[in-house]
Amino acid sequence: MIDPHRFEADYLLETAQDPRRTAEAIAGEQSSGTFVPVPGETPELKQRAAARIDALELLAAVDRPSLPGARASAGDAIRQARMTLSWPIDNIGPSLPNLMATVAGNLFELNQLSGLRILDIRLPRAFADAYSGPKFGVPGTRDLTGVHERPLIGTIVKPSVGFGPAETAALTATLCEAGIDFIKDDELQSDGPGCPFDGRVRAVMDVINRDADRTGKKVMFAFNLTGDLDQMRRRHDVVLECGGTCVMAGINSVGMVGMIELARHTQLPIHAHRNGWGYLTRHPLLGWSYVAWQKLWRLAGADHMHVNGLGSKFFEDDESVVASARACLTPMFDDKPCVCLPVFSSGQTVRQAPGTYAGLGSVDLLVTAGGGIVAHPDGPAAGVAAMRQAYEAAVAGVPLDQFARDHKPLARALENRAS
Amino acid sequence: MIDPHRFEADYLLETAQDPRRTAEAIAGEQSSGTFVPVPGETPELKQRAAARIDALELLAAVDRPSLPGARASAGDAIRQARMTLSWPIDNIGPSLPNLMATVAGNLFELNQLSGLRILDIRLPRAFADAYSGPKFGVPGTRDLTGVHERPLIGTIVKPSVGFGPAETAALTATLCEAGIDFIKDDELQSDGPGCPFDGRVRAVMDVINRDADRTGKKVMFAFNLTGDLDQMRRRHDVVLECGGTCVMAGINSVGMVGMIELARHTQLPIHAHRNGWGYLTRHPLLGWSYVAWQKLWRLAGADHMHVNGLGSKFFEDDESVVASARACLTPMFDDKPCVCLPVFSSGQTVRQAPGTYAGLGSVDLLVTAGGGIVAHPDGPAAGVAAMRQAYEAAVAGVPLDQFARDHKPLARALENRAS
Numbered sequence: 001m002i003d004p005h006r007f008e009a010d011y012l013l014e015t016a017q018d019p020r021r022t023a024e025a026i027a028g029e030q031s032s033g034t035f036v037p038v039p040g041e042t043p044e045l046k047q048r049a050a051a052r053i054d055a056l057e058l059l060a061a062v063d064r065p066s067l068p069g070a071r072a073s074a075g076d077a078i079r080q081a082r083m084t085l086s087w088p089i090d091n092i093g094p095s096l097p098n099l100m101a102t103v104a105g106n107l108f109e110l111n112q113l114s115g116l117r118i119l120d121i122r123l124p125r126a127f128a129d130a131y132s133g134p135k136f137g138v139p140g141t142r143d144l145t146g147v148h149e150r151p152l153i154g155t156i157v158k159p160s161v162g163f164g165p166a167e168t169a170a171l172t173a174t175l176c177e178a179g180i181d182f183i184k185d186d187e188l189q190s191d192g193p194g195c196p197f198d199g200r201v202r203a204v205m206d207v208i209n210r211d212a213d214r215t216g217k218k219v220m221f222a223f224n225l226t227g228d229l230d231q232m233r234r235r236h237d238v239v240l241e242c243g244g245t246c247v248m249a250g251i252n253s254v255g256m257v258g259m260i261e262l263a264r265h266t267q268l269p270i271h272a273h274r275n276g277w278g279y280l281t282r283h284p285l286l287g288w289s290y291v292a293w294q295k296l297w298r299l300a301g302a303d304h305m306h307v308n309g310l311g312s313k314f315f316e317d318d319e320s321v322v323a324s325a326r327a328c329l330t331p332m333f334d335d336k337p338c339v340c341l342p343v344f345s346s347g348q349t350v351r352q353a354p355g356t357y358a359g360l361g362s363v364d365l366l367v368t369a370g371g372g373i374v375a376h377p378d379g380p381a382a383g384v385a386a387m388r389q390a391y392e393a394a395v396a397g398v399p400l401d402q403f404a405r406d407h408k409p410l411a412r413a414l415e416n417r418a419s
Numbered sequence: 420m421i422d423p424h425r426f427e428a429d430y431l432l433e434t435a436q437d438p439r440r441t442a443e444a445i446a447g448e449q450s451s452g453t454f455v456p457v458p459g460e461t462p463e464l465k466q467r468a469a470a471r472i473d474a475l476e477l478l479a480a481v482d483r484p485s486l487p488g489a490r491a492s493a494g495d496a497i498r499q500a501r502m503t504l505s506w507p508i509d510n511i512g513p514s515l516p517n518l519m520a521t522v523a524g525n526l527f528e529l530n531q532l533s534g535l536r537i538l539d540i541r542l543p544r545a546f547a548d549a550y551s552g553p554k555f556g557v558p559g560t561r562d563l564t565g566v567h568e569r570p571l572i573g574t575i576v577k578p579s580v581g582f583g584p585a586e587t588a589a590l591t592a593t594l595c596e597a598g599i600d601f602i603k604d605d606e607l608q609s610d611g612p613g614c615p616f617d618g619r620v621r622a623v624m625d626v627i628n629r630d631a632d633r634t635g636k637k638v639m640f641a642f643n644l645t646g647d648l649d650q651m652r653r654r655h656d657v658v659l660e661c662g663g664t665c666v667m668a669g670i671n672s673v674g675m676v677g678m679i680e681l682a683r684h685t686q687l688p689i690h691a692h693r694n695g696w697g698y699l700t701r702h703p704l705l706g707w708s709y710v711a712w713q714k715l716w717r718l719a720g721a722d723h724m725h726v727n728g729l730g731s732k733f734f735e736d737d738e739s740v741v742a743s744a745r746a747c748l749t750p751m752f753d754d755k756p757c758v759c760l761p762v763f764s765s766g767q768t769v770r771q772a773p774g775t776y777a778g779l780g781s782v783d784l785l786v787t788a789g790g791g792i793v794a795h796p797d798g799p800a801a802g803v804a805a806m807r808q809a810y811e812a813a814v815a816g817v818p819l820d821q822f823a824r825d826h827k828p829l830a831r832a833l834e835n836r837a838s
């Protein structure tokens with residue numbers, strides 16, 4: 001149970017110095033530490049605001065420093081440790097931008113360290129009152145799409161850039177006919193002169209609204225409105241006015257204040273894209289774990305968050321993907337869970353369904369597949385059907401090849417390497 | 420000369436695969452590439468939006484992959500290369516958030532790569548029209564502080580947190596009497612209940628305004644207003660109303676949209692703090708070079724930007740610090756230079772002055788020293804005088820110990836390890 005007056009962060013650190021003294025240096029740097037005595041400071045005053053080392057667990061020694069630039073003498077043992085720090089909430093108040101400066105400020109640059117990674121954060125209830133969290137999340141997204149008790153099946157408009165509004169709408173028509181639940185813009189496509197946002201929304205929603213009139217089920221299209229704040233607000237209003245049901249923003253492009261302000265304005269779910277995430281996480285002894293990172297953005301208002309996918313074209317291993325996705329479904333506060341929908345993407349096909357379901361333990365997920373759907377030998381409708389069937393098999397605990405015996409779209413997908 | 424219709428980015432990449440094919444994969448991922456043929460795509464349409472490889476220079480082979488998770492076979496040579504890509508501006512329009520998604524989106528995660536770092540970017544003139552750039556920069560900061568033809572000498576309120584408004588004002592009074600040019604909040608101090616922003620501004624500006632009435636020179640205090648957007652705007656207005664001359668924001672805390680919106684509102688210079696920068700840059704084969712990064716924030720409106728300091732407590736080497744600082748003073752566009760004031764900090768004393776001046780080749784800099792000023796054996800006034808004298812010596816090309824013979828504050832500082 002977290003102290004309601006403090007916030008906490010877990011780190012993996014690496015140092016050639018004494019780990020306890022290094023932990024103390026970090027705690028000092030990120031709170032009331034000073035390198036030389038300063039006029040006016042007193043022990044009481046420093047204590048009031050000090051960061052506290054709540055845990056420090058030594059891990060294995062390593063042969064060589066993970067990151068360059070650390071101060072070490074020849075022969076120093078390099079140790080890794082797991083550390084938990086906590087701070088008084090009164091240092092910052094319940095403010096996400098100031099939380100970032102405190103848990104992830106200058107500390108990564110300290111030359112006592114040859115590695116530092118933030119693994120998790122825990123926030124007191126005051127943060128739940130200060131930010132909206134996801135306004136739609138899993139239930140709101142299910143209501144808007146009419147998809148219940150199974151994963152949402154989605155795809156991405158490709159090529160990323162190059163299509164104009166008419167070509168995007170034509171592809172959307174094909175995908176609607178195929179029975180898709182969700183379509184998203186590529187993160188590279190927002191409002192360039194080559195494919196203006198308003199024109200794209202009007203052309204696409206014309207297709208989707210007509211399809212919804214016919215089928216009674218409205219395909220959710222996440223329009224990428226990433227841009228300056230006034231642009232994002234105006235673009236959101238265009239989507240809303242045209243009957244659209246989702247907007248998308250790149251969290252590393254707009255940043256925390258952009259996300260907070262967007263979420264204060266929206267009346268639609270926010271599909272949060274994490275492109276750029278690689279530079280924040282790829283080195284295992286630097287930066288952010290998604291388990292920590294995604295909490296910040298959920299609290300700010302993200303309804304859907306990307307987690308890569310099993311067996312993707314990216315560097316990330318499956319264990320990490322599953323941990324990220326499970327984190328998205330793990331409540332943040334007892335009375336305000338802020339759960340968001342995890343989005344699996346990148347090279348997703350029917351083959352990943354059993355592992356994805358087994359790892360997540362839930363059908364509360366959105367899988368977006370490109371080639372995995374449109375390259376089905378019998379066309380996109382069969383591609384969508386095959387993906388649904390793959391998850392039916394996963395939920396039933398039946399191996400795909402066995403389930404495929406009386407599910408032809410799945411059988412045909414399994415015959416084909418690309419789908 | 421950059422093509423006015425394209426933007427460019429330089430990268431350092433590392434791969435165990437064929438570097439040319441890897442470069443093509445990156446260019447495809449970040450523009451019109453698709454992994455399988457998609458309905459509606461044509462060669463013309465893909466070509467219109469494609470990223471182009473403008474340069475690819477092979478560098479040395481390396482023994483082991485810099486980052487884990489790359490796809491390689493045993494015995495594959497691992498090569499580094501320097502690559503320049505360019506994109507049509509029509510893909511995104513002159514939009515900073517969408518620029519980030521394009522030059523620094525999913526590419527860092529690709530498993531063809533065991534390293535990718537963005538080294539520089541070059542933007543066409545359209546970006547200069549879309550964003551304000553620094554409204555004050557070097558000349559505006561000099562006008563507000565009355566400091567000309569020499570570096571600005573500054574310091575930081577320490578301890579970072581723990582002081583209330585009265586204690587901060589008392590320290591400010593001491594520093595004003597000492598003849599300081601510039602004071603900044605610590606990046607951990609914004610508007611926590613322990614030191615409310617409004618109370619701090621009123622208490623501090625009361626001291627500074629009285630000092631300015633007496634001396635005719637107003638000390639610039641960078642109040643850290645980092646927070647949600649409405650908070651930042653309101654806090655800026657409080658500073659302005661109280662006669663303050665600078666506000667500070669953490670760029671990695673507020674993000675790009677936060678910075679853009681803050682800059683649209685401000686009537687005061689923005690002191691841009693880069694805390695968290697370590698997680699973006701510390702691995703040499705991952706993330707961002709500051710030469711690229713600082714351009715984004717200058718264009719968005721940063722007037723002052725942090726660059727660490729020579730011989731600092733951080734991991735960064737002096738060569739990198741100097742390159743960052745020189746970049747801040749290098750014009751971005753012929754008719755709109757967007758030059759900002761580089762801020763040297765972290766463990767700065769008189770001893771770094773000659774190297775700093777020699778590296779930068781300019782007195783257009785702000786040096787912030789904590790212990791380097793307040794721990795002077797004859798007190799803070801002597802500490803400020805010593806720092807000014809150290810830069811006078813540097814500009815005159817006279818070694819510090821020689822200059823110190825008839826400059827007592829400098830001589831006393833050199834006797835003392837901490838100052």
